[in-house]
Amino acid sequence: MQNKDKSKILQNLKESTAEWTNGQGPLSDIVISSRIRLARNVEGIPFSPRAEKAELKNIFELSRQVIEEDSLFKDSNLLLLDELTPLESQFLVEKHLISIYHAREKRLYRGCVFNQKETLSIMINEEDHFRIQYLLSGLQLNNIWELINEIDNKIEKKVTYAFSEKEGYLTSCPTNVGTGMRASIMLHLPALAMVNGINDILKAISKIGYVVRGFYGEGTEVMGNLFQVSNQITLGLSEEEIIDNLEKVNQQIINKEKKIRRDLLSNSKSQLEDQAWRAYGILSSARIISSAEAMELLSKLRFGVELGIISHPKLGTLNKLMLLIQPAYLQMLAGKDLDPFSRDLQRAILIRDKISG
Amino acid sequence: MQNKDKSKILQNLKESTAEWTNGQGPLSDIVISSRIRLARNVEGIPFSPRAEKAELKNIFELSRQVIEEDSLFKDSNLLLLDELTPLESQFLVEKHLISIYHAREKRLYRGCVFNQKETLSIMINEEDHFRIQYLLSGLQLNNIWELINEIDNKIEKKVTYAFSEKEGYLTSCPTNVGTGMRASIMLHLPALAMVNGINDILKAISKIGYVVRGFYGEGTEVMGNLFQVSNQITLGLSEEEIIDNLEKVNQQIINKEKKIRRDLLSNSKSQLEDQAWRAYGILSSARIISSAEAMELLSKLRFGVELGIISHPKLGTLNKLMLLIQPAYLQMLAGKDLDPFSRDLQRAILIRDKISG
Numbered sequence: 001m002q003n004k005d006k007s008k009i010l011q012n013l014k015e016s017t018a019e020w021t022n023g024q025g026p027l028s029d030i031v032i033s034s035r036i037r038l039a040r041n042v043e044g045i046p047f048s049p050r051a052e053k054a055e056l057k058n059i060f061e062l063s064r065q066v067i068e069e070d071s072l073f074k075d076s077n078l079l080l081l082d083e084l085t086p087l088e089s090q091f092l093v094e095k096h097l098i099s100i101y102h103a104r105e106k107r108l109y110r111g112c113v114f115n116q117k118e119t120l121s122i123m124i125n126e127e128d129h130f131r132i133q134y135l136l137s138g139l140q141l142n143n144i145w146e147l148i149n150e151i152d153n154k155i156e157k158k159v160t161y162a163f164s165e166k167e168g169y170l171t172s173c174p175t176n177v178g179t180g181m182r183a184s185i186m187l188h189l190p191a192l193a194m195v196n197g198i199n200d201i202l203k204a205i206s207k208i209g210y211v212v213r214g215f216y217g218e219g220t221e222v223m224g225n226l227f228q229v230s231n232q233i234t235l236g237l238s239e240e241e242i243i244d245n246l247e248k249v250n251q252q253i254i255n256k257e258k259k260i261r262r263d264l265l266s267n268s269k270s271q272l273e274d275q276a277w278r279a280y281g282i283l284s285s286a287r288i289i290s291s292a293e294a295m296e297l298l299s300k301l302r303f304g305v306e307l308g309i310i311s312h313p314k315l316g317t318l319n320k321l322m323l324l325i326q327p328a329y330l331q332m333l334a335g336k337d338l339d340p341f342s343r344d345l346q347r348a349i350l351i352r353d354k355i356s357g
Numbered sequence: 358m359q360n361k362d363k364s365k366i367l368q369n370l371k372e373s374t375a376e377w378t379n380g381q382g383p384l385s386d387i388v389i390s391s392r393i394r395l396a397r398n399v400e401g402i403p404f405s406p407r408a409e410k411a412e413l414k415n416i417f418e419l420s421r422q423v424i425e426e427d428s429l430f431k432d433s434n435l436l437l438l439d440e441l442t443p444l445e446s447q448f449l450v451e452k453h454l455i456s457i458y459h460a461r462e463k464r465l466y467r468g469c470v471f472n473q474k475e476t477l478s479i480m481i482n483e484e485d486h487f488r489i490q491y492l493l494s495g496l497q498l499n500n501i502w503e504l505i506n507e508i509d510n511k512i513e514k515k516v517t518y519a520f521s522e523k524e525g526y527l528t529s530c531p532t533n534v535g536t537g538m539r540a541s542i543m544l545h546l547p548a549l550a551m552v553n554g555i556n557d558i559l560k561a562i563s564k565i566g567y568v569v570r571g572f573y574g575e576g577t578e579v580m581g582n583l584f585q586v587s588n589q590i591t592l593g594l595s596e597e598e599i600i601d602n603l604e605k606v607n608q609q610i611i612n613k614e615k616k617i618r619r620d621l622l623s624n625s626k627s628q629l630e631d632q633a634w635r636a637y638g639i640l641s642s643a644r645i646i647s648s649a650e651a652m653e654l655l656s657k658l659r660f661g662v663e664l665g666i667i668s669h670p671k672l673g674t675l676n677k678l679m680l681l682i683q684p685a686y687l688q689m690l691a692g693k694d695l696d697p698f699s700r701d702l703q704r705a706i707l708i709r710d711k712i713s714g
Contacts, residue, residue, distance in 0.1 A: 270702060274644035281642025287631035345627060 018118035023315030025138020029306040032186040037133040039180035041162040047172035048125040056109035081110040090328035097121045127172045178235030190303040191260035224295035276304020375475035380672030382495020386663040389543040394490040396537035398519040404529035405482040413466035438467040447685035484529045535592030547660040548617035581652035633661020
């Protein structure tokens with residue numbers, strides 16, 4: 001673990017860019033990122049929501065010990081969320097390092113471990129003692145599974161996980177029991193959204209055990225045509241099977257999206273060009289812009305880049321912008337609280353700078 | 358008169374720019390142009406709508422003679438509208454050289470005389486035998502009156518006008534009897550339009566004998582926040598009085614517009630900047646654009662330029678664009694008929710070229 005104080009860690013986070021946003025992973029013209037998270041608990045200690053203060057502290061200190069001792073975590077940081085302002089916590093949410101629930105919960109000794117590349121994050125004392133998350137750019141669940149499995153094994157060497165032979169990993173919420181695994185893929189589906197094909201797909205996949213969420217996970221709205229598809233079922237299947245099934249389902253969605261993109265390119269190329277270029281024009285010119293409008297326009301511009309209609313900016317720039325324009329991130333960059341109107345002004349400046357830069 | 362054939366004359370017209378669009382006249386941050394037209398008829402010949410073919414021909418030949426003989430018309434052209442296609446006639450309308458009525462009427466021997474700078478145009482055998490029009494940039498009715506009066510005197514030396522001591526100049530429509538003069542001022546009133554102050558003003562001035570029309574005069578809609586204010590009354594006042602009164606009325610409207618502009622600049626500068634820059638962004642990026650949307654955006658961009666919020670493009674460029682993007686002008690530039698969708702594509706190309714050029 002690196003030994004830095006809170007403000008230094010946050011300062012670095014403001015300047016750093018998560019590797020998963022680089023737009024260079026497999027199928028990154030449709031797949032923004034892949035993610036796996038594992039829910040784990042320490043045997044003999046109540047799940048965090050019912051744990052006493054001393055027990056929560058125990059878990060937090062245990063985490064510190066693990067990441068201090070293992071070289072796998074040598075470039076990682078540990079933050080105690082209790083010490084963060086609501087703005088700083090929300091910033092971590094927008095960075096996709098912690099959940100909204102974790103940011104807003106008042107429980108003591110909530111923590112967050114993350115590595116330099118922001119591919120790994122571990123939430124401490126969220127609903128479970130450990131929520132280990134690994135994120136990569138594009139479609140690469142198998143790679144993630146290898147990486148996160150190694151991390152899981154390292155931790156398991158130091159602590160005894162709550163585990164039952166019959167049920168598998170025990171978790172705070174019964175929906176996670178078994179593998180404790182949630183795998184998800186973030187898709188950009190502007191073509192399906194344009195032809196109103198999204199709802200049919202969402203209905204179909206929810207019937208077979210998958211769930212679709214927005215850009216910031218559970219309980220968040222879809223914005224910028226970004227859909228996070230993940231497995232619902234954690235029990236009765238191996239991790240490899242869950243990953244395999246999720247990839248197959250996503251491959252079908254991706255194929256549908258690709259087909260509609262081809263059709264649109266044949267039949268409505270001018271309209272697509274117009275849409276992408278107008279988005280570019282507004283983003284590179286506006287002086288006031290809300291995050292909702294910006295996400296919508298970034299999606300349209302991204303669609304143009306994905307289709308090869310417009311060559312600039314790079315997908316990675318657009319991915320990064322989707323994070324930077326969020327309210328807390330903006331305020332962290334400004335170094336102060338900003339009212340909504342000031343945010344809309346700052347957001348416009350930031351976007352112009354990144355789009356034309 | 359210059360001796361050129363129809364196609365050469367039209368070719369020149371496509372390439373030329375009317376002086377009144379240069380955006381350099383007095384108060385051109387609000388006043389696009391000033392215009393006076395005189396309705397005149399030749400004594401002893403029925404008004405054009407009731408004239409025989411031979412009489413119409415007579416008027417046309419008389420016009421040719423006048424402009425051939427007088428050096429005042431040495432750089433002028435004469436077109437016989439009967440020879441023009443509907444597209445070419447509509448192009449002259451969009452150039453503000455003839456009225457819609459003159460373009461669409463089927464009467465024989467309709468003509469149009471205009472000079473190199475397109476400040477002067479004379480419609481022959483419109484509703485009256487001669488409709489003499491003079492246009493200049495900005496607010497300069499007095500200058501126009503001097504210039505058009507000189508032209509009127511020159512013509513009167515060659516022909517005897519239908520005139521009664523009691524009523525003044527006799528005209529085809531009774532509303533023009535007297536001076537036969539209509540003076541008008543084309544105003545750009547985006548601030549009044551923004552605060553919904555336009556309707557009150559229109560109501561007020563119509564009660565005192567003024568009329569408001571759109572960008573292409575009688576029977577045309579207001580677009581791009583451009584309002585043409587002209588006198589209704591032609592009888593019982595001298596030309597100088599009509600001009601003086603019209604200028605006073607317009608000065609009041611201009612003062613109101615200026616006051617609201619100042620207020621908006623104090624209270625909503627960011628919003629004005631945003632509006633102007635977004636218009637710039639869309640105009641310089643769109644791949645498909647209708648003339649209605651283009652006029653709306655050109656008005657917003659022009660407003661930004663007028664307020665000094667945005668320094669490029671020049672007012673003159675914007676004035677010219679308002680003409681160039683019209684359907685017939687676009688088709689003349691393309692050298693062929695274009696369906697509405699192709700026009701929307703061509704219009705976008707043209708605007709991008711002029712805005713960024």
